Each structure stands twice: as C-alpha cells, then as structure tokens.
Amino acid sequence: xxxxxxxxxxxxxxxxxxxxxxxxxxxxxxxxxxxxxxxxxxxxxxxxxxxxxxxxxxxxxxxxxxxxxxxxxxxxxxxxxxxxxxxxxxxxxxxxxxxxxxxxxxxxxxxxxxxxxxxxxxxxxxxxxxxxxxxxxxxxxxxxxxxxxxxxxxxxxxxxxxxxxxxxxxxxxxxxxxxxxxxxxxxxxxxxxxxxxxxxxxxxxxxxxxxxxxxxxxxxxxxxxxxxxxxxxxxxxxxxxxxxxxxxxxxxxxxxxxxxxxxxxxxxxxxxxxxxxxxxxxxxxxxxxxxxxxxxxxxxxxxxxxxxxxxxxxxxxxxxxxxxxxxxxxxxxxxxxxxxxxxxxxxxxxxxxxxxxxxxxxxxxxxxxxxxxxxxxxxxxxxxxxxxxxxxxxxxxxxxxxxxxxxxxxxxxxxxxxxxxxxxxxxxxxxxxxxxxxxxxxxxxxxx
Amino acid sequence: xxxxxxxxxxxxxxxxxxxxxxxxxxxxxxxxxxxxxxxxxxxxxxxxxxxxxxxxxxxxxxxxxxxxxxxxxxxxxxxxxxxxxxxxxxxxxxxxxxxxxxxxxxxxxxxxxxxxxxxxxxxxxxxxxxxxxxxxxxxxxxxxxxxxxxxxxxxxxxxxxxxxxxxxxxxxxxxxxxxxxxxxxxxxxxxxxxxxxxxxxxxxxxxxxxxxxxxxxxx
Numbered sequence: 001x002x003x004x005x006x007x008x009x010x011x012x013x014x015x016x017x018x019x020x021x022x023x024x025x026x027x028x029x030x031x032x033x034x035x036x037x038x039x040x041x042x043x044x045x046x047x048x049x050x051x052x053x054x055x056x057x058x059x060x061x062x063x064x065x066x067x068x069x070x071x072x073x074x075x076x077x078x079x080x081x082x083x084x085x086x087x088x089x090x091x092x093x094x095x096x097x098x099x100x101x102x103x104x105x106x107x108x109x110x111x112x113x114x115x116x117x118x119x120x121x122x123x124x125x126x127x128x129x130x131x132x133x134x135x136x137x138x139x140x141x142x143x144x145x146x147x148x149x150x151x152x153x154x155x156x157x158x159x160x161x162x163x164x165x166x167x168x169x170x171x172x173x174x175x176x177x178x179x180x181x182x183x184x185x186x187x188x189x190x191x192x193x194x195x196x197x198x199x200x201x202x203x204x205x206x207x208x209x210x211x212x213x214x215x216x217x218x219x220x221x222x223x224x225x226x227x228x229x230x231x232x233x234x235x236x237x238x239x240x241x242x243x244x245x246x247x248x249x250x251x252x253x254x255x256x257x258x259x260x261x262x263x264x265x266x267x268x269x270x271x272x273x274x275x276x277x278x279x280x281x282x283x284x285x286x287x288x289x290x291x292x293x294x295x296x297x298x299x300x301x302x303x304x305x306x307x308x309x310x311x312x313x314x315x316x317x318x319x320x321x322x323x324x325x326x327x328x329x330x331x332x333x334x335x336x337x338x339x340x341x342x343x344x345x346x347x348x349x350x351x352x353x354x355x356x357x358x359x360x361x362x363x364x365x366x367x368x369x370x371x372x373x374x375x376x377x378x379x380x381x382x383x384x385x386x387x388x389x390x391x392x393x394x395x396x397x398x399x400x401x402x403x404x405x406x407x408x409x410x411x412x413x414x415x416x417x418x419x420x421x422x423x424x425x426x427x428x429x430x431x432x433x434x435x436x437x438x439x440x441x442x443x444x445x446x447x448x
Numbered sequence: 449x450x451x452x453x454x455x456x457x458x459x460x461x462x463x464x465x466x467x468x469x470x471x472x473x474x475x476x477x478x479x480x481x482x483x484x485x486x487x488x489x490x491x492x493x494x495x496x497x498x499x500x501x502x503x504x505x506x507x508x509x510x511x512x513x514x515x516x517x518x519x520x521x522x523x524x525x526x527x528x529x530x531x532x533x534x535x536x537x538x539x540x541x542x543x544x545x546x547x548x549x550x551x552x553x554x555x556x557x558x559x560x561x562x563x564x565x566x567x568x569x570x571x572x573x574x575x576x577x578x579x580x581x582x583x584x585x586x587x588x589x590x591x592x593x594x595x596x597x598x599x600x601x602x603x604x605x606x607x608x609x610x611x612x613x614x615x616x617x618x619x620x621x622x623x624x625x626x627x628x629x630x631x632x633x634x635x636x637x638x639x640x641x642x643x644x645x646x647x648x649x650x651x652x653x654x655x656x657x658x659x660x661x662x663x664x665x666x667x
Contacts, residue, residue: 076551081551084552147556153511154515200509233506279603
C-alpha cells in the first residue's frame, strides 16, 4: 500500500507509518542505547513493532547521529533518547572533509544497521515497507560545523554550499548501502531545514537535496523528505527538491501543507502530536487526533498518517495501538469515541465480587480483538492456555465497541487497551504476557 | 536627545545583522557624547525586539536571528563598558540565571535569549548547556537571582524543568525565585503542569516575560 501511495495512486485505506525509533526498544524492554548498538536487540524490537502496531511502513532506526559519529563527532548517549552530538569537528575550522572520509559499509554502526535491515527484510519484508533513515545533508553539515553553520549561511554561502554538497555525497552513499540491504524507502531526515528561509534553501541546499532524491530514484526505490519543527514556510521549497514524499511535524497544518504538496503531486505524511497526544494523552485522545487529521484532508490520495517526528521512547504502547486502529478503521474508531462520550456513569454495570468467586476471573479488555492485532494477541495469550487453566479460571473479553463495556472500563479505571485484569487487578497492559508469565499470575491469584 | 537618524541606523544595523556596523555606530555615539543607556534602549533594543517579532511571524529564520543577536551583543557590549566606566548602572535590571537543562546539548535558542536579555538591561548568568538542576538552583541562590530560565529541546529532558520546581519548593524558594521555561517541545500546558511561573515561545517573548515577572515579584 505504501508503494501505491508513493506512486500517487488511489488506495482503499490510508497507510500507517509509526516512527518507532528508540521507542521500538520499549516494546521489548531495551533502552535506546541498546537498540542502537546491538543488532539482535534491534531486530527483536522491530519484529515486535510489526506484530503489535501493524504498520504499513516502519523505520529500521531513527538516529541522525550515525554519520556524524563516523566523522568524529562525540556523542552523548541516553537510555530514552537517540544520542546527541556533543562536539563538532569543523567548529572553528572552515574546511571540507576529505572524500576519503566518506563512510563505507564497514564504518561505525553502519554494519549493525545493515545487518538488522537484512534480517528484518527476510522476516517481514513482504508485508511491510522498510524505511532506511539517513541524516539529511544540512543537518549533517550542522553536526560537523556546529551552530556556526547558520551564520555561515549569511557570511559565506560558498562554504555552506560546498559543505552541504559534500554531505549530499555522504547521503547518497548511505542511501546506496541501505538500498542494497533491502530498504524500500529512503527517508532523508533533515529537521534543521525548518530553521532556515526558503530563499536560503533554494540557494544553498536545494541542489544537494535534489541530487540525493534523484540518486535514490535512479536506484529504483522511493524517497521521503522528513522535516521536524515548524516547516510551514518551507514546504514549497522542499517540494521543489523533488522527493516522492514529505513527512511533516505537528506544528504544521497538514491540510494546508497538503494543498501545496498536491500541486507537486508529492505524497505527504504526518503529523500526530508527539508530546501532548502520543506521550501524555490517552487512547481516546489518540483516536480523536487521528480522526481529526483524516477529516481535515479532503483528498486521501497521496496521504500517509504517522507521528510528527520520532516517537518519544516512553510513548504508552496502547496509545500507538489506538492511533493505528483509528487509521485502519476510522469508522469504528469514530463510533468508539462517540460511545465513550455517551457512556456516562449511569449505565449500570455490575463489577464482580472478585474475592468470592469460585474460580479466578481473567478479564481481557480490548479495542476489538477481531481487528486490532495487539488485542488479538492479548486475547490469544489467554485462549491458548485455556485448556490448562479452565478448572481454576474463567475468562471474558470486553470489547471497546460496546457502550456497556466502555462504562465498565470507566468504572474499573481501565485506560490501556488491550489489557488483562486478573480478579479485578490490572496485570498486563499493552504488553502481551508469555504463557509462563500468565499462568504464574493466575496461580498466584488462586493462592490469595 | 539622541539624533533620530543615529537611532534608526542602530536599529537597522541590528535588523541587517551587521555586527561591524553596529559596533561602529556604538562607538560613534559614544564619541558624540550620547547617553549609552538611552542609545541601547531606543536604538539597539527596538532593533532586536523587531527581529524577535519577525522571527515569530515566520518572516525571518534562525540565521538572521543569530546574526542580529551577534550584532546587538557587540554594540551593547561596547555601550555597557562605557556605562560601567562612568560608574552608572542600568536601572530596574533583573538578574537571570539561564541554562539548558541536564543531558540536553541544544544551546542556540538559549544563547539568543541571553543576548536579548543582556540588550534589555538584565544581568544574565549563562551556565551553558547540559547543566544539572541542582547547579542551576545553587547558582541562583548564590547569585541572588530573581529568575531562573531554562531551555529543554527534548521531550525526555523537559522533566528537569520540573525537577527545578521541586528543588525550589524544598528550599522554600518557590515564588521567591521565579522560573521561566522554553524550548521546542515546551508548551504553556507543560509550564502550568509543572508550576513554572512563565513560558516563553521565543526570545522576544522571554524578555517580555522577565519584565512581567519582575512586576509581579514579591520578596
């Protein structure tokens, strides 16, 4: 479906591309640093992203510091963020690095990313479009030169052009390595483009970007231009660099931006709010935000829904599930939101007297186990062991599609779907238990 | 009274981000015997505040703002020296401790805020980037600062702004030392949530906020 959208054809659904960068690690209990430095952990996390979030497209990594690190930028690592660049080798020294410094497939962490790409491609490459993310030439130039690059743009435009052109050569090489390893889309991620004027983009950056997008096209894969921050004024200039698609952040009005990208017949993706909705909101907020986004756009051709930028590590898993569910089944989500608003406390629901039940009661709360993958797996974790536990436990599923169930969830304070409650206690929220873990929880409830 | 033409040229030099010209005009003013305080406040400050507004409305971008901030820093530096040499002080100045929070290396925005604050006559102690909350609070106490301003550019480092509120509370200084927060992911909602005293969308906004907070300050 991503391919159809990127070929600018009509699709039946809107594609969903959650940018689970370091957040992928959260799904498997790994830190940001672990998934960005250990191929096994990265692959394991990415397979989980595919399983739980059912994306149409997904990034392998979202780390704009891979190239910079190879050029000698010192990194500050964090457990819940991609690393940041601490030092800039060209700070105070205006020069262009030697071509001999251009990364090879063996430099820095590139082998790890290529290895992960090949393995993920083998496992799920037929079902999901893999995005290889490279650092955009302007952001890479700023990593190398530091904040002086902004003043250079006014004082020494020739230098900026030369440095950005060099970084574009790096970008082409990176794109080539990722394409050879099997990515379907190369995303040129350049958050800093939002910080400079359209005139400066046209003059100093556009030729470099166009060269990268042309190169990607010549290799037979799709390209995307990712920008973070408020790029409202830059969208037009970005379109003129001729990528297949553009992905924008939350501070841009997507409907308005799409009017511009449509003129160029470029696909646009975006732009669920990262902090207020995905990180700090609840499942309702995420569904509402997706529906709002869908409704704001008239023509659903050339349209991808994704977070505004790299998802925060700690984004609640259930929020992403809810957002994905709303993208894939907007009418059902609309109904759920309506029901949520209608399900006032006065719908009578009886909460079981857990302490005096004959058997342990497992309650599985789902958005809808028929349509949401994470919900299906959550329910399946129970049905798979049912034969073993049926003498000591019963189970029941409550789907969010029903008003009465919503009232029950409100009364019990259930706010993450899917989840498993055992005798009224929340045990598993969004994370699906293994067979052993679930049996252990049921047995311990029995002993109480 | 300073010649209108000189004031206009000073303002324009900032709008153009022309550091050499701004410095030249500052010296020229001093040679002509103008009051440096008045020269800053009626010439250079209106220039940088207009730059702030143009940035806010999306007419200019980071390179232009950095050039302007650099120009104003140079001119105000020259004029401030003259003010000090004459033994005078700029009146009503606030003392502000500025820092980018721990584990966060973004300091372009905070640097611009610092330049604008200095231009506006505030005394600024800029602790740089990646600064632990404890150090920020300790410095504010030692220096007798009126305001702590912090910048955070990552959703994960924003939490340090909350930590600062808590440290101030522990020491019973909440409300005595005012706090203001800024940075790309920081919003007014976040400011209210953590109980900071103000939120600045951009550098010009931050300057207005300092003035407002100083007006409200009760010791």
